[in-house]
Each structure stands twice: as structure tokens, then as C-alpha cells.
Amino acid sequence: MSDLLERLRERGWRLTAQRRVVAEVLDGDHVHLTADEVHARAARRLPEISRATVYNTLRELVHRGEVLEVSTDGRAKRYDPNAHRPHHHLLCSRCGSMRDVRPTGDLLADLPPSQSFGFTVSEVEVTYRGVCPDCAG
Amino acid sequence: MSDLLERLRERGWRLTAQRRVVAEVLDGDHVHLTADEVHARAARRLPEISRATVYNTLRELVHRGEVLEVSTDGRAKRYDPNAHRPHHHLLCSRCGSMRDVRPTGDLLADLPPSQSFGFTVSEVEVTYRGVCPDCAG
DNA sequence: CCTTGCTTTAGATCCTGTCCAAGGTAGGGT
């Protein structure tokens, strides 16, 4: 994720300890943390970091397309660093764990013009729900 | 919707004026009201009805599978009486208006076994986002 | 009718997320 920070710095983003730590926390595959989880992990490395800064940083990363914001029902949104290859989500109805998935079909094409009601459709979001192997017992 | 109320009464649901009014408000096609919108409309007919009762009634209707709960990003959930024929949603990014849609493909089948990560997938929810004709100007 | 257990109600409370004013600091300019 250090190339991410470098990229953003070149675009005029000030490189602060807080932003560095948030970026570190968000590194990895199948990472889908809530803002408060990001805050808790960031605070291990930088105890004074505030919730407001975590929210600010996440909002900017989302706005710049570096992080994906995934809204899950009524609960807290989750933040996903895997923003460069589009994908969808598989969500466990019991424990809430989340995996990235890549369906085969062209889901946008699955919506025929007769079903578009004059909308200019630009994006499709898919959530598959089920029970994960750990919860299956 | 009166058969709905009858059905529920037979299952031990007490028939109150409040529940009757909420059911009436939720009648129709392409109805996707927020809880507060339901409350506002219900209050026209029954001024003393409380927000808590609207929330309680909606929760129960959802729990009994008579109404669908649709969560839209950070905003208030919407309640959809069209629960008996499964469908997906087309959502305007600007004004938030919502339409029911029925994609052609088998979206569950679009998730190949190699992408299931051992989950027992039971449900798929799709949200198409775009700009509605009214907002297109 | 009565009774009883389910319902309703207002208001408190919780959770997520945003806003604010005050103080701090990255990093370009010198």
C-alpha cells in the first residue's frame, strides 16, 4: 500500500502518520472492516488517532476510488481496499463474514432494456447471502 | 391487502387500527417507503399513531415475509409490499427513487462453485444504480 | 362483560456518521 500513499502524495495529499496507519490497516485480501474496526486497529499503532480522522481518511480514500465502501443492511459500512478489480460479495447470514466473489455472467447485461424504465444504469452491486463453512456445523 | 390482515389474524395477530392503517399505506406497486414516510401517511388517517408502532409493525411484517426490507446505502431503509414475487431494484443515485426490476439471467447460477468458498448460498440481492429519467435533464 | 396478555405510546437511549472550532504540523519557500 506504500505505492498508494506515494500516488496520493503526488496528487497533493499530505502524508501524515494517521493516514499512513489507516492505509496499513487496510492492507490485505478479503479485508472488509468497519470504520470503528479500522479505528481500533489503527489505535494500536497510534493511540491518539481520533475516530473523526479515520472517518475523514476513509471518506477520501473512497472518493479517490482507492477503497470501496460496502453497505451491509442496517449495520456499519465496511471498507474494502480491493477497489481496482471490480467484484461482488458473499456474506454469511450468521457471523457476518465476507468474501470477495466474481460472478461469471455480465450482470449489467442481465437487465434488459425493457426493465430499465428509462434509467441510465451505470453500476450493479450484488450480494450473495448464505452460511459460511465455519458456521455450517 | 385485507386478505393479508385476515391471514395474519388467523395466525394469532391481533387486529388493531394501527396495524390496519400501516397495511393500507403499504398497498400498491413500486411502493418503497421509509419508516418515517409510512408513519407520516398513516398519521393522516390515524393521527395518534406512534413511530414506535410503525417500526414494530414493519419489523413484524418483514419477519413474517409479507414485506421486504430494502437497505439503501447510508439512508433510511425502505419497505416494499411486493414480497411474494422475488425481484431486484433499480435505484436513482440522485433522487433515491426506486423501481422493481426482474433481470433475465439466473443470478444465483452466475456464481460458479469455485467462487462459493464453501458457503451454502441461498439468496442473491442485486441493486442497479443509475440516473432516473426525471433526474436525467 | 371481564380478564389477561398482547399492543401502543412517549421518551430515553443507542449506533453510525458528520460537523465544528481550536490547536497542530507537513512540506514548499527562503
Place this chain on the structure above:
DNA sequence: ACCCTACCTTGGACAGGATCTAAAGCAAGG
């Protein structure tokens, strides 16, 4: 190396959505 200043961070207030509570109300079976 040191300033400056525009940008950043902070804690706490705030807001909207939704749930919870305890007291009062009422549907409906007996």
C-alpha cells in the same frame, strides 16, 4: 535549517435512523 500557512487532526457536540422501556390501553376468548 527555519518559517509560514494552508491543510490536517482532535474531542466533543450534533443529527438521523432505529430500538428499548415501563406504563397505560385494548382485542378478543371465555
